[in-house]
Amino acid sequence: MGMLGDVVFDCRHPASLARFWAAALDDHRVAPYDEAELARLRVIGVDDPEDDPSVLVEPVAGNGPRLFFTRVPEPKTGKNRVHLDLRAADVEAEARRLVGLGARVLAKAGDRVVLADPEGGEFCVQPLRDPAG
Known part of the structure; x- marks a missing residue:
């Protein structure tokens, strides 16, 4: 039997849409960027998390689905x-x-x-x- 894991939103600007949904939902937050995540971004040519092509919004208490906001080219x-x-x-x-x-x-x-x-x-x-x- 399947279980809901993640909900993925296609969007133009993942960071700003992730901030909106983290603020909209009391029990979620934008996942913090640790050094390993920043290094992963630099490898793909992203120097600023504001330009991250896929931003995670996670449940604060670990309960519930994670939300990913992923950049797509089409509106x-x-x-x-x-x-x-x-x-x-x-x-x-x-x-x-x-x-x-x-x-x-x-x-x-x-x-x-x-x-x-x-x-x-x-x-x-x-x-x-x-x-x-």
Whole structure:
């Protein structure tokens, strides 16, 4: 049986999109760059982590999927085939917070808000689920 390991986002600028998602998710952070990682980047001709072609956002406590943001040459041209659904106690307040981080509201659909991240990737914020059901 398969298990979810990583979620990979194609994007134009991995470092900035990784920072957005690390700030959007309470339990994730941009993985720190140690000397071994900086050396790996230098071998491929990257002197500044801001230009890293694949940036990792990892769970703080080691629980949950890792998110990779990987540079691709082509721009996003259509609707995502897969998107993340975030949950929040106060959907409107969370949507406002995410807009402050660089997202934009695309639509309101019932009790959820559909947003786009800074590169146009769609995602939703919806109410917390009732743990009983």
